[in-house]
Amino acid sequence: MPAAAAIERPLPPADLMACAERPAGLPEDPSLIAQIPTGIRAGIIRMARAFRTNADGKDRLVNWLAADSCPAPAKATR
Amino acid sequence: MIRVILSKLRGEAAFLVLLAVAGAGAWLYVLFQQVRADRDDAVHRAEIVCARSGVEWGATDTAARGVLCARHIAGLVAFRADADQQTARLFAKAMADASARTVKDNQAARLAAEAASAAAIRMETADAEAERRNLVDREWLAAVNGVAGLRPPAR
Numbered sequence: 001m002p003a004a005a006a007i008e009r010p011l012p013p014a015d016l017m018a019c020a021e022r023p024a025g026l027p028e029d030p031s032l033i034a035q036i037p038t039g040i041r042a043g044i045i046r047m048a049r050a051f052r053t054n055a056d057g058k059d060r061l062v063n064w065l066a067a068d069s070c071p072a073p074a075k076a077t078r
Numbered sequence: 079m080i081r082v083i084l085s086k087l088r089g090e091a092a093f094l095v096l097l098a099v100a101g102a103g104a105w106l107y108v109l110f111q112q113v114r115a116d117r118d119d120a121v122h123r124a125e126i127v128c129a130r131s132g133v134e135w136g137a138t139d140t141a142a143r144g145v146l147c148a149r150h151i152a153g154l155v156a157f158r159a160d161a162d163q164q165t166a167r168l169f170a171k172a173m174a175d176a177s178a179r180t181v182k183d184n185q186a187a188r189l190a191a192e193a194a195s196a197a198a199i200r201m202e203t204a205d206a207e208a209e210r211r212n213l214v215d216r217e218w219l220a221a222v223n224g225v226a227g228l229r230p231p232a233r
Binding site: 052072 | 168171182186187190193198201205208209213214216218220222225228229231232
């Protein structure tokens with residue numbers, strides 16, 4: 001007899017279901033001017049790009065498992 | 079010749095009637111035996127069907143025979159129909175949920191990709207400028223924040 005029952009899929013532990021942490025970034029102060037070697041600048045950019053990829057991916061994953069848990073990604077950059 | 083036979087038969091009329099009645103009786107008896115055999119067979123089959131459904135045929139009271147069993151079987155049929163209906167409803171809901179989830183995630187992925195792409199273009203420009211001036215200024219820092227998807231600190 002094809003009797004189906006709805007089964008709630010168990011969610012991962014709560015600490016894994018937290019939205020991506022997004023701390024404050026670099027200060028955008030007009031008075032702050034620095035000389036940064038090209039290699040270090042490139043490294044900072046790589047880390048920033050990876051941070052966004054990981055954070056967006058984690059938010060999507062959490063939203064996939066539990067809808068509307070994390071804020072939707074911003075529509076456009078500043 | 080025929081007349082002789084008829085006159086003889088007229089003498090034995092009572093015996094002939096008795097013979098006819100006995101024949102009819104025997105024929106009825108044979109019919110009754112067949113009917114009884116059929117009936118016993120049908121009841122036996124009904125008992126087997128009821129036993130398969132899990133409820134006894136109920137032998138003691140002739141009027142109540144098979145009532146419980148029939149009710150039980152009707153219940154089984156209703157259960158089957160109900161289970162099918164519930165199953166179809168659950169499957170439909172699960173499919174709708176999965177579809178809605180996919181649509182939502184596709185939208186989120188598209189927005190994130192668009193934002194990341196715009197930030198990357200801005201970063202390229204700002205970094206080329208920083209490379210040219212050998213100085214990192216507000217524009218470059220803001221572009222890094224944009225690539226990371228972060229806001230600057232409040233102060």
